[in-house]
Amino acid sequence: MRLTFLGAAGTVTGSKYLLEHEGRRLLVDCGLFQGLKVLRLRNREPLPLDAAAIDAVVLTHAHIDHSGYLPALARQGFRGPVYSTPATRDLAGLMLPDAGHLQEEDAAYDNRHGLSKHRPALPLYTEEDARQSLRLFQPRPFHEDFEPIPGVRLRFTRAGHILGAASVHVAWDGGTVLFSGDLGRDDDVLMRPPEAPPAADHVLVESTYGDRRHVEADTATVLAGIVARTAARGGIVVVPAFAVGRAQALLHLLHELKQEGRIPDLPVFLNSPMAADATEIYHRHRAEHRLDDQQSAGMCRVARIVNSVEESERLNRLRVPAVIISASGMATGGRVVHHLKAFAPDARNTILLAGYQAAGTRGAALAGGASQLRIHGEDVPVRAEVTSLGSISAHADRAELLAWLGRLPRPPRRVFVTHGEPVAADSLRQAIEERHGWPCTVAEHLHAHEL
Structure with a gap:
């Protein structure tokens, strides 16, 4: 061989x-x-x-x-x-x-x-x-x-x-x-x-x-703190998330935190039709993961699904606290790039990295403290808080x-x-x-x- x-x-x-x-x-x-x-x-x-x-x-x-x-x-x-x-x-x-x-x-x-x-x-x-x-x-x-x-x-x-x-x-x-x-x-x-x-x-x-080694931390508690402090300053949490795996984990955690009253009841948007469909597949294959029927159903309904390009563009005009989860996970493409262009310049907002960021990606640049991102031929300033949720890694x-x-x-x-x-x-x-x-x-x- x-x-x-x-x-x-x-x-x-x-x-x-x-x-x-x-x-x-x-x-x-x-x-x-x-x-x-x-x-x-x-x-x-x-x-x-x-x-x-x-x-x-x-x-x-x-x-x-x-x-x-x-x-x-x-x-x-x-x-x-x-x-x-x-x-x-x-x-x-x-x-x-x-x-x-x-x-x-x-x-x-x-x-x-x-x-x-x-x-x-x-x-x-x-x-x-x-x-x-x-x-x-x-x-x-x-x-x-x-x-x-x-x-x-x-x-x-x-x-x-x-x-x-x-x-x-x-x-x-x-x-x-x-x-x-x-x-x-x-x-x-x-x-x-x-x-x-x-x-x-x-x-x-x-x-x-x-x-x-991964950070030893309670993932739910860390996420609750990020969402709460961003909402308190009137900002929006933008999460570049892999449509399969990390998006579902985040949706589950956000549903649990809302149910427990640990974060404000702010709107959550899942701006990835593929991630929405993947969440349904997780629901169908429940024997392979930890969530019970009730938790799996909660993961599916906590977010408002954004399907059309027009709806996605409207999100960029949001001026109230919210969480936007969108692909791709390393910000190499997809709808999240447009959200970064819209929200990265505002210090009230937070960019939350929720997975491994390979060298050469926008996600890696953000993790490394970049003060600007090159998006669609423009240099976009990064004034938003940039943080990561290392304890949610799937590796x-x-x-x-x-x-x-x-x-x-x-x-x-x-x-x-x-x-x-x-x-x-x-x-x-x-x-x-x-x-x-x-x-x-x-x-x-x-x-x-x-x-």
């Missing part, structure tokens, strides 16, 4: 791992690169193999950095099956067309306003391309072996993180390899904790937070990653550290070697290894 890293090596995005066995090719994850321009440009570069030569794709979960390249792959000629859990298929049915639609919208906006160096600016793929790729999905349940390519057996185990997220165990006559996928947390607001990993000869582990931190590895039934021959910025990845490598004494390698882009 040959493993090649086609993404998520030296970065937290673009997850793609190519397995080659006896002339067959299996791609584990098919994600978009995000963040720094040098990474985003990789999305436009040809893969080092013919897309039509890939026999099957396996997705760990539906986030765009793990699934968002799939329509482009299909556009290039991939016609094989795409395996995922049922909930991942349901979420991908929302996220991939939305990604295509946003790319079309962004290209059209750039063309109207002359903001692109390309004439014309073109999307990587369209909404229709994404819908066509959804026909390739063949969902499989957790804990059931199946054969994506001849001679290779695969099984999904629960990874936490978001609905449907899985670790992927791959077995063949010569050995086994385990892909952690993105691992959730033991005390996540929504999701149940990751399951113990099965034994494997080789393990790929994510390292998004491989160099740090395991350093200690939780090490604990998950420690639950392996036997030591692996080698661990590959992936899906992390260079410092985080190497920090986790050192920690694994020190704690467990296992051979450990940090993944490098386009490097191949014989397993």
Whole structure:
């Protein structure tokens, strides 16, 4: 078995791992690169193999950095099956067309306003391309072996993180390899904790937070304080939130805080039709998360759903305290960018970051204390309070990653550290070697290894 890293090596995005066995090719994850321009440009570069030569794709979960390249792959000629859990298929049915639609919208906006160096600016793929790729999905349940390519057996185990997220165990006559996928947390607001990993000869582990611990804080209390102090000064809380996972956690917390009278009864707007639909999918798959029927229903009704572009534009004229939750989570695109343009210049308002912010994104710039943001060709001043809710992260931190590895039934021959910025990845490598004494390698882009 040959493993090649086609993404998520030296970065937290673009997850793609190519397995080659006896002339067959299996791609584990098919994600978009995000963040720094040098990474985003990789999305436009040809893969080092013919897309039509890939026999099957396996997705760990539906986030765009793990699934968002799939329509482009299909556009290039991939016609094989795409395996995922049922909930991942349901979420991908929302996220991939939305990604295509946003790319079309962004290209059209750039063309109207002359903001692109390309004439014309073109999307990587369209909404229709994404819908066509959804026909390739063949969902499989957790804990059931199946054969994506001849001679290779695969099984999904629960990874936490978001609905449907899985670790992927791959077995063949010569050995086994385990892909952690993105691992959730033991005390996540929504999701149940990751399951113990099965034994494997080789393990790929994510390292998004491989160099740090999450803040030990009561998430609800911190959120209540942010909302209350912003409302007291007549401001608006703008939350760039991932439409799947963080948006639902925030809606649940806001509903609970309102019910308990811990925040004012101010309006909450969910300005992401996809996030609204994703919330309904969470409601349907209640067996996979912690919320009971009543809590799940409350999560669905706490916010007013904003559907049309006209309604979204009207939100920018709000002058009363409110909470606006809108995608994208790292402020790389989508409707939240327009809200940042409208509300960042006013010191009464708050920008609340509620997830990991990859290098090169507007979210990372805000987290780093930027005094202005470049939006639609303009420099927008940032006078609003900028804060983060680190305790709501959906990613395991350093200690939780090490604990998950420690639950392996036997030591692996080698661990590959992936899906992390260079410092985080190497920090986790050192920690694994020190704690467990296992051979450990940090993944490098386009490097191949014989397993």
